[in-house]
Amino acid sequence: MRQWQFAETNAYYEELEEIIMYRFATETVQLTDRETEVLGFIALGLSAKEVALKLSISPCTVERHIENARLKTRTRNRTHMIAYTLRRGMLP
Template structure:
């Protein structure tokens, strides 16, 4: 399956995706963004569903392979 189009993500989903792609845990992302860890997990799940990926590792692999982070505004 080829993923070439960046799905529409909310601004918060983009922020969370960038931080997770940099290796931060949900708890670390939550602390940095001043939100609850369960909210971070929900954003990660939303991005995973929008990218049609199987799990978090697959999501990050697709994002990195297709260089989607370069297309997103800086955090």
């Protein structure tokens, strides 16, 4: 009886994982033009201060754009976010 329950529970979690992965694969993320621009500079290796100088905005504003993009993409950190956006063709 217990082995059957384990198999049923396992199948449930496998199905749940499939649903979640499908949702994330088909979900579209909409970044603003400014977020995309900032992430492009970050992907080139510029710091927030360097990006701020290039765009004539505050470094805090750059950090806010980065954080907003990270939250929209549901990524763990900047590296993960840049990899995610590059893989999906979201950066020029």
